[in-house]
Amino acid sequence: MTKSAGLFITFEGGEGVGKSTQISRLADVLRRRGHDVLVTREPGGSLGAEAVRHVLLSGAAEEFGVRMEAMLFAAARSDHIEQVIRPAVAEGTIVLCDRFMDSSRVYQGVTGNLEPQFIEHLERIAVNGMIPDLTLVFDLPASVGLGRAKAREGKDAAPDRFEKEEVSTHEKRREAFIDLTRTEPERCKLIDANKAEDLVALAVLAAVDPILHEGAADEAVKGQKA
């Protein structure tokens, strides 16, 4: 198989919506089709960003305020992009990333009440042009997602810094994620996550297939011109 162009696909949504489950299933399908695939996550995905992940999810930075947390997410994102994502996409890899800049827009921007200009400025610096080719927004009632996350972690596990917030805050996040699919319909596609795993997997493939074919068509045109 000729090497196709790399792609950057992000998975967004509230807690326990099934992102990791579907990323793993999609990665298997794409690898079977012969693609190089890298699965990664935020916050984290590079050595520096994984260190910052611990600070953020443990709640150690919470007392310093949402601006501080937003800047830590942005710092982790910048490291992750420059060390891992950009080089992988440049080599032709399909990068599947569990959460990215839209989580900052929603968690720190909308429910953290940070000024939109501040979030936009941080995003521009951190992302540095590495905008996802496609973002899948998984949608599920917040209470269902939180229930799934709790079942996954075990009833005695303590919720992390963000999981522990009010259900109404999680519902506000759900609405904000849905809004993204209205304001950026080309990039952000809504996936109904309130279905059996196999049906969600079919919806994910249906959303991803068109951009795989666009990439293949671009390569073919380049090949004809060469």
Ligand SMILES: Nc1ncnc2c1ncn2[C@@H]1O[C@H](COP(=O)(O)OP(=O)(O)OP(=O)(O)O)[C@@H](O)[C@H]1O
């Ligand atoms: N379609 C589904 N129906 C029922 N349960 C599901 C479905 N998809 C995933 N799950 C289960 O729900 C739990 C949460 O799924 P998963 O870890 O994939 O979500 P996530 O979006 O990555 O969560 P988080 O953002 O909290 O890390 C897991 O135990 C998973 O097995």
Ligand SMILES: Cc1cn([C@H]2C[C@H](O)[C@@H](COP(=O)(O)O)O2)c(=O)[nH]c1=O
């Ligand atoms: C990237 C990013 C993440 N968050 C929040 C969202 C989740 O509550 C956690 C990550 O946990 P997960 O189990 O790995 O999904 O972090 C955020 O608030 N802002 C961000 O930019």
